[in-house]
């Protein structure tokens with residue numbers, strides 16, 4: 456069988472960590488992008504009640520009407536138009552939302568533009584959809600973000616989609632309202648649809664720019680497919696609920712594709728998600744906890760000579776350039792050594808298409824300080 460995909464570099468680190476732990480080694484997890492906090496108790500109670508109702512049946516492929524309505528309200532509060540029957544699909548997380556988007560909408564000859572560094576699943580998803588990924592190098596002077604300047608050289612008459620992830624996994628960079636406007640104008644002018652992977656929106660630490668971002672996105676709504684998830688914001692990673700919002704002509708084929716693959720997102724999880732989205736402000740994870748972890752990571756890394764750090768305005772990752780510390784070793788080797796010799800798991804930049812970096816995740820804060828001590832010592836000892 457033709458090999459379309461390889462194991463993701465993020466999962467490879469996770470598996471190595473679990474293997475060493477099973478052998479009795481103590482490894483601190485600074486690799487996984489999964490909050491350690493539990494979801495709010497009301498969300499869990501809603502799921503239990505859903506199970507006990509004995510009515511967990513198939514739902515419409517686009518999801519239950521009540522949840523679509525709640526999502527439409529969230530979107531409308533941000534100033535977008537969204538009709539729960541036309542513009543929305545509930546999916547089993549952001550991954551299936553992205554995958555369904557590509558499977559339903561991408562043609563064989565299409566090129567999908569992907570800024571580097573990128574979330575590792577984009578490439579296999581694009582390949583499964585039989586399209587071609589085209590990688591756009593980010594601007595190192597600007598947190599590896601991409602703009603029209605970088606994009607121009609990569610446009611062809613096959614360019615049809617652009618995947619924009621902001622805040623970015625792995626860098627934690629956030630596109631500013633001005634950068635977004637410039638980028639979206641350029642994409643619109645070139646008839647390129649923007650797939651906006653917005654899973655870390657909640658984790659923008661300067662809350663004042665959230666509203667500005669919504670305002671900037673609004674006039675471009677027709678050329679955006681907005682993808683969101685409850686995984687990170689509500690600590691519902693394993694519950695598998697996400698959604699996509701777009702023009703009806705784009706959402707309709709996605710409903711058909713999803714109907715043939717998973718049928719519908721898990722019914723109990725949809726009912727629990729309904730609880731979460733009826734009062735998102737009440738049930739979302741406390742941002743100040745992650746902000747304080749971010750400060751702790753920055754403070755600890757400040758003590759490592761020759762380490763350059765991209766300013767992490769969002770998400771729960773810090774992306775650090777280790778090329779001046781380890782000019783002769785590749786990042787995969789460095790991460791392996793940090794794991795085996797220092798007992799701390801971080802992810803190599805090459806997993807995200809950018810060699811010479813490491814990604815430190817502070818999603819799990821249970822042993823953050825111990826992990827940072829080990830990391831700082833490991834990096835400083837070379």
Ligand code: PMP
Nearest residue numbers: 488548549550574624684686697
């Ligand atoms: N996009 C990005 C950028 C991510 O980091 C992740 C999860 N790590 C996803 C999508 C997938 O999220 P979900 O759990 O909702 O499938």
